Amino acid sequence: MELPSKYAPQQAESKWYQYWMENGYFRSTPDHRTPYTIVIPPPNVTGVLHMGHMLNNTIQDVLIRKARLQGFNACWVPGTDHASIATEAKVVAQLKEQGIEKSDLSREEFLSHAWAWKEKYGGVILEQLKKLGCSCDWDRTAFTMDPLLSDSVIKVFVDLYNKGLIYRGYRMVHWDPEALTTLSDEEVIYEERSGLLYFVSYPLADGSDRITVATTRPETILGDTALCVHPEDPRYAHLIGQEVLVPITNRKVPVIADEYVDPEFGTGCLKITPAHDPNDYLIGQKHGLELIDIFHPNATLNSYGGPFEGMDRFEARKAVAKWLEEHGFLVKKENHQNKVGTSERTKAVIEPRLSDQWFLRMDTLVKPALEAVMDTQEIKLFPKKFENTYKHWLEGIRDWNISRQLWWGQQIPAYYYGDAKTDYVVAESLETALALAREKSGNAQLDASDLRRDEDALDTWFSSWLWPISVFNGILDPENPEIKYYYPTNDLVTGPDILFFWVARMIFAGYEYMGEKPFTNVYLTGLVRDAQRRKMSKSLGNSPDALKLIEDYGADGVRVGLLLSASAGNDLLFDEALCAQGQHFANKIWNGFRLVQSWEVAEIPQPETAQLGIEWYRGAFNQTLAVIEDHFEKYRISDALMALYKLVWDDYSAWLLEIIKPAYGAPIDKTTYESVIGLLEQNLVLLHPFMPFLTEEIWQYIQPRSKDQALIVGQWPKPYATDMELTNTFGLAAEVIAGVRNIRQEHGIPQKELLSLCVLADDQFPKSWVPVITKLAHVEEVTWVEAAPEGSASFRVMSSECFVPLLGQIDPVEELKKLNDELAYTQGFLVSVEKKLSNERFVQNAPESVLALERKKQSDALEKIEMLSQRIAQLS
């Protein structure tokens, strides 16, 4: 059959993906085999595939496919996350475009819009993963708001509440004025921003003096309820206990003293706005200060804003500053760098805000999670450096704010029946809630209509932290066969940016609900950056279109490109050139196959060269197989691929195929043909996890295969029984061949012209390789000589000297120069070796093996120098 000389991935990819799907190779059900399980880090349901997804899903697919080939029952559970805040923001924006405000909708109406959106766009990213070749068990596709998963979340909430780990508290929390919800500590990103430090003077109530305070937020003056100085600050000692007038409002507030104040900073006097700053809040509590909340939820000023009411906080900042300046309260302004908390999702500047929220106590959950990683190593993080980060975070962790003022998500199962703050119950169902409420209130007349369910939804991560358990229904039905079989999962592959958000919390949940770790190995990939080291982001527009890449280079090419650049634990600088390299590699493999299948097979004896080549390659294959296993164990996927790349490109294509290649038009013997097909098939198995499409394509071209002979369910190779001696001496033969090629190159001798090769050999000369040397170096014959023939170019391999007689074509001056250069190098080398050997302390201290080695180097060098000198003498 006539195959094209360029591998065209497009048709092959859709063909084989469909074939795999139709035959159910991705499906997994519990059986007698050992399971190998990965749960996907569920991408946002509204998301589209970006480079980060491409990378970590490629890695997961490599691991899953390899496990499948190794005979494990491989199960990769796909799914999506409802991403409460991100999705809600998108839906709100979309509704706005249609002229609908969220505030005009009921919860039910809004949710029906949100579900419609999810149905429409929710599957996109999963379809894209299929294009990449991901072999997920699609029948298991889960969504964090599926009934089963949602019920799990509610059950866990109630359970944790009953255990006393979840509580409702009035706290200062991070408020996102754009999304109109609170956020957890982890969702706040601090950014360095340059702003102004305003120095504002407050008159004493009795008019006797003025005090200047420094603030970055003059608008919060409207909520000031005290000034505060350090108790031992002599500058202000006389003012403690006096009252000052707050500018604009003319409210009288006290001057108090607290050690929190740093006398060195600003003026050493701090204004206290307990409602709008976490520290001020603490000081306010300590000193019993009044709380004045000056903002609406969207961070515009409320009625406390006086003349500024209705203004946005940043607008108000300028307006207040202007007012202060005009009325003589503003002493000066200074440039000031400070860290501003922003919302991870909306980028809005966070406003500290007091409110009633639900919290999860972390102290007891943290303990087993810390031990599992730091002490018992039940869970291993790759790369290891993240263990420290993990430890630090766990040790400094604060309670987790899990309530969100959103609708898209699991609604908190708390029901209020009265006006007091404690008039609520927590229950999985309305009926239970009613019963509990009647009991708690002592009012048997309570009726379902008297219960008001908490309006808030739960943090997205409060559902995804159960993911490895809930996808197997392990929360609602902990004894079911699936969870017992698949849990704990094996590997988790994700980005380090969600180590705290997700990974750590899954570990908490695993120990709390399964009494066991959720996974054994966590492989944290690097961030994908562009060639200039910038993060890939939509706003920079430097993120390539994932699907376009697949179209251009083929999924296999993209996978290889991505993996080649992703050395373990480092950020990866993505460059399309690497996808091209992957594509070239695919083509190389394709053409290697094209060559073999073009041969006519005949019942003729096997040439010695072919026998040697096959035997040697088996050894090389064994070595690479071992290297690959080792790399995989350490999650060095990139290195594993590179080892394979070299095996296939150099050893298989460049050497083996050249060695066995019959003369043009001549047939190949059957033995060699069958061996090389066998070797090719083994290569394909190793390559399959990385390049699933191409390998299946060739695999099926080689011969028709039945359903259970497909490559995807093939068998991982075992090492060949082979003569490693041949493998080990091949390197020398290759050097001889390279030596001859080099001489050809230097003297411009075409391939067609056969040369002869004379060798002044010692024992180490690879004599068994002579037939191969003859063939690949285009040498007529190899003869053994005792002295250098007249007019030869020469090179050395170990301590054998090789000559290519080139009467009349040799420039003795050139040849001499070459020899002299080599002599100089060898002498330099000898000096360094002898320096060591003449050092008594080296001889005394170094281990025998090292000494022997140095002595060998010395004698080799001496011998070489002698031979070189002879040649030089001869020529000059």
Place this chain on the structure above:
RNA sequence: GGGUGUUUAGCUCAGUUGGUUUAGAGCGCUACCUUGACAGGGUAGAGGUCAUGGGUUCGAAUCCCUUAACACCCACCA
């Protein structure tokens, strides 16, 4: 402010407990090759005082300290 990590060829990175290394790979680069699988190819080659300064050692890219640059994480300093 605290912590972690990085710094090896033009680029991206290996270099495993210090000794088979006057340091390796891939890509790129240079020269030559219309070589019957592949120019998305082949052959050959150039290219590094292992960030800096010091120390330990018979021996350091590798261990210790200094300095510098970069990256990331954590932290309520107005």
